[in-house]
Amino acid sequence: xxxNNHTPLAERMRPSKLEDLVGQQxxxxxxxxxxxxxxxxxxPSMILWGPPGVGKTTIANIIAHQLNAPYFQLSAISSGVKExxxxxxxxxxxxGAVLFIDEIxxxxxxxxxxxxxxxxxxxxxxxxxxxxxxxxxxxNALLSRCQVFVLKQLQEQDLHALIHEVIKKxxxxxxLTIQLEETAALFKIAGGDARKLLNLLExxxxxxAGENAIVITDKIVMxxxxxxxxxxxxxxxxxxxxxxAFIKSMRGSDPNAAVYWLARMIEGGEDVKFIARRxxxxxxxxxxxxxxxxxxxANNTFDAVSKIGYPESRIIxxxxxxxxxxxxxxxxxxxxxxxxxxxxxxxxxxxxxLHLRNAPTKLMxxxxxxKDYKYAHLGENNFVDLEFFPExxxxxxxxxxxxxxxxxxxxxxxxxxxxxxYGY
Numbered sequence: 001x002x003x004n005n006h007t008p009l010a011e012r013m014r015p016s017k018l019e020d021l022v023g024q025q026x027x028x029x030x031x032x033x034x035x036x037x038x039x040x041x042x043x044p045s046m047i048l049w050g051p052p053g054v055g056k057t058t059i060a061n062i063i064a065h066q067l068n069a070p071y072f073q074l075s076a077i078s079s080g081v082k083e084x085x086x087x088x089x090x091x092x093x094x095x096g097a098v099l100f101i102d103e104i105x106x107x108x109x110x111x112x113x114x115x116x117x118x119x120x121x122x123x124x125x126x127x128x129x130x131x132x133x134x135x136x137x138x139x140n141a142l143l144s145r146c147q148v149f150v151l152k153q154l155q156e157q158d159l160h161a162l163i164h165e166v167i168k169k170x171x172x173x174x175x176l177t178i179q180l181e182e183t184a185a186l187f188k189i190a191g192g193d194a195r196k197l198l199n200l201l202e203x204x205x206x207x208x209a210g211e212n213a214i215v216i217t218d219k220i221v222m223x224x225x226x227x228x229x230x231x232x233x234x235x236x237x238x239x240x241x242x243x244x245a246f247i248k249s250m251r252g253s254d255p256n257a258a259v260y261w262l263a264r265m266i267e268g269g270e271d272v273k274f275i276a277r278r279x280x281x282x283x284x285x286x287x288x289x290x291x292x293x294x295x296x297x298a299n300n301t302f303d304a305v306s307k308i309g310y311p312e313s314r315i316i317x318x319x320x321x322x323x324x325x326x327x328x329x330x331x332x333x334x335x336x337x338x339x340x341x342x343x344x345x346x347x348x349x350x351x352x353x354l355h356l357r358n359a360p361t362k363l364m365x366x367x368x369x370x371k372d373y374k375y376a377h378l379g380e381n382n383f384v385d386l387e388f389f390p391e392x393x394x395x396x397x398x399x400x401x402x403x404x405x406x407x408x409x410x411x412x413x414x415x416x417x418x419x420x421x422y423g424y
Contacts, residue, residue: 009173010198013166014058016065022165022194023158024055024151034059034149038066045119045126047104047134047143050151053193056129059151060100063127070094072124076106077269077310081114088118097124104128105137106272108307112142119145132271153192159183162194163201173205177213185218189225200225242268243278246321250279251286255325262321272313276302279320290330290404297323330402339398350390383417397422 015021018028018035027034037043043063048056064071072087079101091097099115101107118124119142126146130137134148154162160183167173167180190197201216204224208214242264249257265275276298283298301320305313359369374384387394401407401414414422 008199009166009170009202010195012172013170013198014061016062018059018062018066021055021058021062022162023154024059027149027151028059038063041067043067043125044147045124045145046147046149047128047130047138048149048151049130049132049134051153051192052131053190053195053197054151054154055194056151057100057102060098060127060129064098064100067096067098069125070097071100072097073100073102076101076103076111080309081111084111084114088114088123091118091124098127099124100127100129102129103131103269105130105132105134106309108309109139110307111309112139116141116145154194155192156187159187159190159192159194159197163197166198166201176205176209178205179213179215181215182218182221183216185221185225186216189221243275246275247278247282247286250282250321250325251329253325253329255322258321258325259318262317266310266314266317272305272310272317273302275317276305276320279317279324282324285334286329286331287324287327288330288333288402289410290328290402290406292406294324294327328404328406330404330407332400332402332407336399343393343396343398347390347393350392353387353390355386356388381416385417385421395421 018038021028026032029035034043048059050056060073061071063069070091072091074083074087087099091099099118101115104112115124115126119126128134128138128146134143138146163180163183163186167178186197186200189200200221204216204221205214207224208220242261246258246261246265249261262275280295280298280302283294287294297320301316304316308316354368355370355372357364357369359365364370374386376382376384376386378384389396401411
């Protein structure tokens with residue numbers, strides 16, 4: 001490939017033949033199902049499932065290249081039904097067309113359904129790439145029309161082979177004197193991701209370009225990584241650090257910081273449903289009865305982004321995040337259930353008081369099941385003073401309303417009814 005300083009190393013060195021692909025020998029090696037299918041000139045529609053940077057996009061490119069097939073590529077992050085239909089329309093006039101959809105798990109049901117007829121009629125051969133379990137993220141109708149191939153995380157020996165091959169064969173790197181003294185840091189940061197490995201190697205080379213020899217050590221790699229490499233690893237430490245910062249910003253009632261961390265997750269390709277799911281939990285854990293509408297909005301947000309996906313769902317996520325951040329806060333419900341679980345663990349299976357037990361049979365009634373139970377709606381203001389706890393823990397207070405407008409109303413309600421018992 002002609003050297004282009006604007007083309008990333010990982011792209012420059014992308015293999016065009018199966019035999020040049022590092023790893024995945026169970027799929028691409030001699031006699032493997034994928035190798036045999038390509039050799040015969042006919043492949044099924046397929047889902048390539050595996051972690052980032054293990055060759056999903058590369059395999060799709062190799063298939064199209066070796067079959068000499070018309071090739072279309074879409075990203076589920078930025079494409080919708082409109083783009084899918086446009087590609088299908090173009091493919092009708094191009095026999096054997098291959099459509100590659102990266103991160104297909106981000107397509108909602110409607111977007112996935114738009115592919116069904118074209119796949120079934122053979123208008124396109126679909127290759128979908130996903131880091132998520134297709135059993136959960138790809139609808140059954142589409143999944144039944146595709147072969148699922150599982151790609152494995154690259155092992156250290158694969159990464160060793162890759163990095164030595166790149167230094168030797170890349171048109172630019174091969175002109176430099178590069179000494180690999182230590183590789184542990186490179187491989188640790190890459191985490192089995194070939195693309196991340198090559199991007200980091202390129203950053204190190206660019207940082208020390210111009211020296212007589214570039215000696216790569218763990219110390220140098222870590223310095224470059226900390227200074228220049230913005231990592232967002234959906235399975236790693238930064239994933240948890242950023243979602244933590246997002247939650248704590250909303251808890252701290254700072255919508256500006258909340259939107260910033262939200263943007264970091266969106267830009268890093270975080271699963272839209274993961275973000276929405278955490279906001280749904282937050283609405284109950286950190287807002288609760290201080291503003292019950294927060295839970296409704298968060299739930300509607302989860303439903304909406306599940307249907308819409310990126311890029312439009314960023315707007316819905318932002319609306320919900322800013323609403324939650326600016327809502328009054330209370331963790332009273334969260335504390336109550338934790339305290340209740342601790343009490344259950346401590347006291348065990350205490351018997352249900354007889355007056356609260358169900359009495360569907362004559363024998364149970366004879367045993368006083370349900371005796372002395374008072375129907376609340378028959379009392380004044382739909383209330384009767386009755387014991388609902390087991391005898392051993394009666395009078396226990398688990399829910400203490402927070403100090404906010406809504407829960408102060410709840411406190412007043414409880415004081416009117418339970419002041420003598422619970423001391424509200």
